[in-house]
Amino acid sequence: MLNERSLAVHNDCEECPIRHRAVCARCETDELERLEEIKYYRKFEAGQTVIWSGDRMDFVGSVVSGIATLTQTMEDGRTQMVGLLLPSDFVGRPGRATAAYDVVATTDLVMCCFRRNPFEEMIAHTPHIAQRLLEMTLDELDAAREWMLVLGRKTAREKIASLLSIIARRDATLNMQGADGPRTFDLPLTREAMADYLGLTLETVSRQMSALKKDGVIHLEGKRHVTVPDMDRLMEEAGDDSDGGMLV
Amino acid sequence: MLNERSLAVHNDCEECPIRHRAVCARCETDELERLEEIKYYRKFEAGQTVIWSGDRMDFVGSVVSGIATLTQTMEDGRTQMVGLLLPSDFVGRPGRATAAYDVVATTDLVMCCFRRNPFEEMIAHTPHIAQRLLEMTLDELDAAREWMLVLGRKTAREKIASLLSIIARRDATLNMQGADGPRTFDLPLTREAMADYLGLTLETVSRQMSALKKDGVIHLEGKRHVTVPDMDRLMEEAGDDSDGGMLV
């Protein structure tokens, strides 16, 4: 296993792949310089736990690359994913010393972390950071509320279609695919993680994936590689407006 | 029906009942004075719609008194409540001109509204407001995530118990009842609204209310007046830790 110090793939914020989407997006050069003083990189392997709910948390940070999940667990083991953390997403809450959720790396993960106390100092004195963090938090709140509709009111088939369409759309944004035509992507989640996201069992997820495949809504190569021949069709299956029902 | 102008029950922020909990909580006197220039009160009767999803929204604001709901609706009519707005809660999103959800007054409602553009100006130049709004948004995000666990993983009985315990706890905060001993409160929601909150049908809500009553977890006088003889018992029924599992 590699030493953590050697894992800082880049140190210069200006060249950071999430420079313009993360919490630092609005920062000027001098503000970035101050951030660089309190930042450090951490790398996790797929499956590793970043932090356990209830543990002391002395940092906040951004996902630089890879995917992590935010989950809540009941005493009897029932698990609900409450967030999917993608590159540029923010982890942790200023003003809170304890993690409220389990954070687990789903793929290999690189995080840009800031020591919590100095970061809170910076928030108080750097409006650019506070404003960006507010904007990101409002976006997350919208996403959470969108997900409440999925969890509370959609059928298993619609839930799967909803998840697939979210992943497909995000992937299109990242890889700048055209708006129409078939889309192809790799599922970053196991069937079990999908189930935890959707409030289903992994068996139901598997069955509905098979059903969507049988009905030609998706094609599967292997278990994880998905092709969506017709995004509108998938959106219909998700129970969404064909116009996307986008908030922004 | 009364004229809206006559409904401003109070104009002075210093005497406002939500002065220390709303978005203006951290404001100094001079900041309040500027807020007073762009604020106006609006009153709604129980059942009235404050704004429809998709409509243009030229204001943001705080609930001063009464209760409102935030709901999302699918084309076929399935409805999911995504927020319950209590006194001091914030409505609207800075930077967004269109309402993302339906907002409906559940009881008679008084709102303190700010014209959106001047308010956005103020956010940019008044850190006290931006910081408070960030804090409130983070709290709402936590509440939404807590609710995702309820929606995704809890049984109907647990869902009802969860809702009752939330309302009971909030009521205790407002009315400063002791932490232990029986608690009494009025349900501010119809069975249908409860169902929309919990992702259930109103029949299931009714059945589970009856079951909790039969089992002595709650007592009912009329349909809306609830007594909880033992809060710990209710929390157990909700599937929560008896220590409350509180985040803050």
Added chain:
DNA sequence: CGCGTAATTGAGGGAATTCAAATAATGTGG
């Protein structure tokens, strides 16, 4: 190639829904 993990598929059961009807609460006009 064999082992462990991930995923699929099947059968049966159960929790919540749907459809339907009865009852209680609330409001309205005479």
Added chain:
DNA sequence: CCACATTATTTGAATTCCCTCAATTACGCG
């Protein structure tokens, strides 16, 4: 103040969708 209409709630019966338990198949890796 009461008969009536309307809405809210409860309760029942049948159905359905998803879960649980169980067995099998595919995949990835030493």
